[in-house]
Amino acid sequence: MSHNVSHPQAPDTTHSRPTLRGAGRRLAPGRPLNPLSLLAVVTGLALWEILASAADNYLFPTASDVATELQELLSDGSLIDALQDTLTKGLIGLAIGVTAGVLVGRLMASSQMVADSVTPLVSAVFPIPRLAMYPLLVVALGAGGEAAIVLVAVEAFFPIVYSAQVGFASVSERYRWLMRNVGASYLQREALASRAMTPSLVAGLRNAVPTVLVVVVVTELMMGSSGAGFLARDAGNHFEPARALAVVAALGIVGVLLNMVMRKFHERTQSWSLSRQS
Amino acid sequence: MTLASDLASAPNTPPIALRVEGVSRTYSRKGRNVRALNNISLSVLTGEFMTIVGPSGCGKSTLLQIMGGFDRPSTGTVATAAGPVTGPSRDIGMVFQRPTLFPWWTVEKNVSWALRCGGIKRREALRRSRELLELVGLRGFETAFPNELSGGMQQRAALARTLSLEPSVLLMDEPFSALDAQTRELMQEELIRIRQVAGTTIVFVTHDIREAVFLGDRIVALSGSPGEIALELTPDLPRPRTREVMRSQEFLDAYEAVWACIRDQARRASASTRAGMRQGDEGRTT
Amino acid sequence: MNESLLRWVRPLLALLLILGAWQAAGSVWSFPAYVLVPTEIAGAWFSSLDAEMGGAVGATALRASAGFVLGAVIALPLATVAALLRPVENLLEPYIGFFYALPKISLLPVLVLWLGYSDSARITMIAVSAFFPIYIYMHAGVRGINPDYLKVAANVGATRRETFLRVVIPAVAPMAMVGIRVGVAISLIVTFAAEVIGQSPNGLGRHIQDGFGILSYEQMYTGIVMFALIGLGIDLLLRVATRNRPSIWGEASPT
Numbered sequence: 001m002s003h004n005v006s007h008p009q010a011p012d013t014t015h016s017r018p019t020l021r022g023a024g025r026r027l028a029p030g031r032p033l034n035p036l037s038l039l040a041v042v043t044g045l046a047l048w049e050i051l052a053s054a055a056d057n058y059l060f061p062t063a064s065d066v067a068t069e070l071q072e073l074l075s076d077g078s079l080i081d082a083l084q085d086t087l088t089k090g091l092i093g094l095a096i097g098v099t100a101g102v103l104v105g106r107l108m109a110s111s112q113m114v115a116d117s118v119t120p121l122v123s124a125v126f127p128i129p130r131l132a133m134y135p136l137l138v139v140a141l142g143a144g145g146e147a148a149i150v151l152v153a154v155e156a157f158f159p160i161v162y163s164a165q166v167g168f169a170s171v172s173e174r175y176r177w178l179m180r181n182v183g184a185s186y187l188q189r190e191a192l193a194s195r196a197m198t199p200s201l202v203a204g205l206r207n208a209v210p211t212v213l214v215v216v217v218v219t220e221l222m223m224g225s226s227g228a229g230f231l232a233r234d235a236g237n238h239f240e241p242a243r244a245l246a247v248v249a250a251l252g253i254v255g256v257l258l259n260m261v262m263r264k265f266h267e268r269t270q271s272w273s274l275s276r277q278s
Numbered sequence: 279m280t281l282a283s284d285l286a287s288a289p290n291t292p293p294i295a296l297r298v299e300g301v302s303r304t305y306s307r308k309g310r311n312v313r314a315l316n317n318i319s320l321s322v323l324t325g326e327f328m329t330i331v332g333p334s335g336c337g338k339s340t341l342l343q344i345m346g347g348f349d350r351p352s353t354g355t356v357a358t359a360a361g362p363v364t365g366p367s368r369d370i371g372m373v374f375q376r377p378t379l380f381p382w383w384t385v386e387k388n389v390s391w392a393l394r395c396g397g398i399k400r401r402e403a404l405r406r407s408r409e410l411l412e413l414v415g416l417r418g419f420e421t422a423f424p425n426e427l428s429g430g431m432q433q434r435a436a437l438a439r440t441l442s443l444e445p446s447v448l449l450m451d452e453p454f455s456a457l458d459a460q461t462r463e464l465m466q467e468e469l470i471r472i473r474q475v476a477g478t479t480i481v482f483v484t485h486d487i488r489e490a491v492f493l494g495d496r497i498v499a500l501s502g503s504p505g506e507i508a509l510e511l512t513p514d515l516p517r518p519r520t521r522e523v524m525r526s527q528e529f530l531d532a533y534e535a536v537w538a539c540i541r542d543q544a545r546r547a548s549a550s551t552r553a554g555m556r557q558g559d560e561g562r563t564t
Numbered sequence: 565m566n567e568s569l570l571r572w573v574r575p576l577l578a579l580l581l582i583l584g585a586w587q588a589a590g591s592v593w594s595f596p597a598y599v600l601v602p603t604e605i606a607g608a609w610f611s612s613l614d615a616e617m618g619g620a621v622g623a624t625a626l627r628a629s630a631g632f633v634l635g636a637v638i639a640l641p642l643a644t645v646a647a648l649l650r651p652v653e654n655l656l657e658p659y660i661g662f663f664y665a666l667p668k669i670s671l672l673p674v675l676v677l678w679l680g681y682s683d684s685a686r687i688t689m690i691a692v693s694a695f696f697p698i699y700i701y702m703h704a705g706v707r708g709i710n711p712d713y714l715k716v717a718a719n720v721g722a723t724r725r726e727t728f729l730r731v732v733i734p735a736v737a738p739m740a741m742v743g744i745r746v747g748v749a750i751s752l753i754v755t756f757a758a759e760v761i762g763q764s765p766n767g768l769g770r771h772i773q774d775g776f777g778i779l780s781y782e783q784m785y786t787g788i789v790m791f792a793l794i795g796l797g798i799d800l801l802l803r804v805a806t807r808n809r810p811s812i813w814g815e816a817s818p819t
Binding site: 036117128217 | 571572574575577578579582596598599651654655656657658659661662663665666667668669670671672673674676677678749752753756757760761768769772773775776779781784785787788791792795796798799
């Protein structure tokens with residue numbers, strides 16, 4: 001939920017992480033759909049429709065009911081507003097977390113002493129369920145989006161700090177030497193380092209983004225008064241399962257789209273990696 | 279008198295250990311049919327050390343996989359003295375390019391497991407595995423884990439495991455390619471020594487012509503795309519082999535013969551790769 | 565020996581530095597009431613250790629375990645089958661892909677409508693969340709089995725059962741273990757969320773939520789600390805259990 005697949009390895013730099021490239025490829029649609037997969041989707045939807053209609057129970061809406069609700073939510077603007085709210089909180093939190101992560105990662109990559117001291121701490125803190133701090137954050141920062149943003153920032157920090165550190169450290173010796181030789185200024189060297197660590201950073205972002213979405217939604221479900229999570233909870237409170245499921249469907253689509261965007265982004269920046277070429 | 283003829287003349291030993299007849303292998307790749315092997319026929323004599331040599335991609339590994347029953351030919355048959363080869367069996371042992379010892383067991387457990395799968399009781403299996411490990415030069419390393427051993431030692435252990443099957447034919451798929459040059463030479467000599475003791479029939483695949491000529495009683499050169507037998511040689515080199523053999527005229531002639539045969543094929547292969555890369559460059563958009 | 569001790573010294577010093585600075589800052593500046601210093605947190609935690617707290621920890625642990633086990637029991641075999649049989653994988657792929665991207669917690673309101681504010685709803689939620697990482701890693705593990713291992717097993721004449729028990733399972737163990745570690749971590753977090761959103765009558769989530777309700781900062785902190793201890797404790801246990809022992813974990817140590 002607030003964790004994503006490569007988290008256990010995220011802060012621990014002493015062991016190599018198992019690669020899940022295959023899984024990532026699989027989970028991002030945009031690959032040509034296999035006919036069997038298409039059949040599975042169509043059959044699933046059809047089955048849902050048939051069974052739910054047969055049950056004829058308010059609690060079990062059909063797929064068409066959910067689709068209708070979704071349309072309504074879109075047309076009256078409430079879904080768009082809610083998603084906007086959710087994504088804004090997520091984006092701000094992500095920006096803060098990424099900034100902090102990159103800075104700390106840079107720091108850790110520059111000094112072995114810092115790395116040795118801080119990395120084990122980050123690894124140690126990582127398994128703590130950070131969501132448990134949310135109520136406290138609400139007490140501190142109020143029930144508006146601030147507490148959620150802070151939590152998102154903290155959650156995003158971990159995968160980013162790891163990938164930023166790895167990325168900075170990966171700028172191979174040869175390039176650093178080359179830059180010094182050519183007389184590049186500090187700013188130019190930092191620019192190179194930033195460019196070089198981007199692929200690793202993007203990999204970390206791919207993990208962070210879905211986590212961010214989940215965290216915001218959870219906070220809205222727990223103590224929120226706006227956003228997609230709130231919308232779902234509200235529908236539940238009003239005994240409107242179709243509406244709640246419509247929100248779920250919308251969130252699912254948002255999640256899938258985000259994954260697709262991140263994947264494209266990742267593929268684009270892969271070629272920037274300097275470490276590979278030496 | 280070679281070891282091969284010794285065994286061949288022994289009573290009750292079939293003269294031919296493995297026979298390949300008319301084997302072809304076609305793959306369909308991206309809608310096209312690629313012919314990896316074309317009408318290969320050869321017979322491996324009992325006790326013989328046959329080496330199969332060819333450039334990368336000529337299908338020699340495919341041929342070996344088919345011989346071992348790990349792959350089915352599109353046409354043709356493979357048979358041992360025990361009958362036709364339809365699948366993997368203990369009768370034909372395979373040593374792979376990368377040592378495939380199971381990392382979760384010790385070396386001797388790896389070998390004794392192979393024995394136990396053949397129905398041998400635990401204590402006897404352990405005893406035999408230790409014997410085999412001593413034969414391959416791993417005495418003292420029985421309780422080591424594969425991760426703790428060098429590549430060469432792992433391959434020795436893999437060889438021990440395969441020998442434990444007491445197969446009628448031993449297939450070896452470029453077993454020393456992944457090793458560094460010095461270890462490779464050492465392993466070649468070790469293999470010769472082990473074979474002196476065990477007397478197994480061996481079919482050894484390699485891309486290294488010197489290795490092929492040095493080790494083999496009979497050398498089969500495969501040309502690629504599609505793979506076909508281009509040359510069969512049985513140079514008259516003394517047994518047991520020593521390093522000096524490599525300086526003899528007979529050795530050099532054999533080497534030249536094989537190289538000449540393969541050279542054109544290798545040249546053509548590299549030219550098509552270069553053309554393919556250029557085409558790929560042009561076709562790529564950032 | 566010297567080196568491994570040294571490895572602990574630096575982070576320990578860093579930790580003490582941070583805690584010390586935190587503590588010192590608390591006595592120099594006056595923090596708002598909801599910010600406690602390390603000594604206060606420790607004190608509150610010690611005094612919270614009673615039967616009630618034990619009950620809360622137990623309830624949460626039980627829920628998390630139940631949900632995790634349920635998710636694992638379905639994920640492990642399903643992933644194995646999908647990795648081995650193409651048609652199954654193709655059937656499942658769109659669903660796995662969609663639900664993986666979905667923030668599954670958003671299903672809780674609907675689950676509550678169907679199952680009420682019950683442990684069935686909460687544990688189902690936990691299971692659904694834990695399912696995915698376990699599935700994905702197990703799937704990768706089975707796919708990633710060195711095919712030569714299976715050839716060796718066939719060469720040696722091992723039976724299917726023998727191959728499965730003695731070759732396949734040890735080969736997938738490292739990856740499966742990673743999935744389990746992630747699954748455990750997720751189970752714990754989702755348990756907290758489900759206890760709060762799902763109005764659990766007991767558990768650590770309830771404990772923290774009550775603290776929030778009566779604005780007892782101590783109560784919230786002790787809940788957080790308890791969660792932290794459980795999370796760290798389980799992670800440590802799993803790490804120790806899967807420490808680089810080639811006899812079980814093969815090449816890829818999951819830590």
